[in-house]
Each structure stands twice: as structure tokens, then as C-alpha cells.
Amino acid sequence: MNQKPVTNNLFDQYPEWVGMPEFVQEKVAPFKEIIVRFETEKDFKDFQELMDQKITVATKSIWHPFKSHWGLDRKIYKDES
Numbered sequence: 001m002n003q004k005p006v007t008n009n010l011f012d013q014y015p016e017w018v019g020m021p022e023f024v025q026e027k028v029a030p031f032k033e034i035i036v037r038f039e040t041e042k043d044f045k046d047f048q049e050l051m052d053q054k055i056t057v058a059t060k061s062i063w064h065p066f067k068s069h070w071g072l073d074r075k076i077y078k079d080e081s
């Protein structure tokens with residue numbers, strides 16, 4: 001039986017990755033982060049309007065001014081076949 005050796009690096013198993021340059025994405029840290037607390041739901045809604053951004057009870061963070069977490073454009077790939 002002819003088996004490939006098991007490696008710790010997933011990409012070592014695929015020849016198309018051989019010779020590819022390493023990709024390192026620098027994480028951009030914000031200048032300042034703050035915690036904002038709201039006493040009432042109305043206060044929360046007022047803040048949403050002031051920020052002019054979609055903010056829900058599940059929202060954990062936003063950028064001000066608005067900055068998409070998708071980058072400049074959200075790319076959608078379609079199969080043209």
C-alpha cells in the first residue's frame with residue numbers, strides 16, 4: 001500500500017501550494033476603544049440614530065465612521081458555467 005506521510009501542516013499535502021509565497025495579514029488595531037452602556041432601550045435607539053449605523057442587541061463592535069468588516073467591497077463569486 002502506498003500512503004503519503006502525515007504532516008502537521010495541511011498545505012504540505014497539496015502540490016499546488018508548493019512555492020507559493022507566505023501570506024501574512026497585519027491586524028489593524030483601532031486608535032481607541034470604549035464601552036458604551038445604555039440605561040434604557042430608548043437610549044440605545046437614540047444612539048443608533050446618532051451613529052447612523054445598523055446596530056442591534058447582538059452587535060459587539062462598530063467602526064466610526066462606518067467601516068465594513070468585509071473591506072471596501074464584499075466580493076461575491078459566481079460559477080459562470
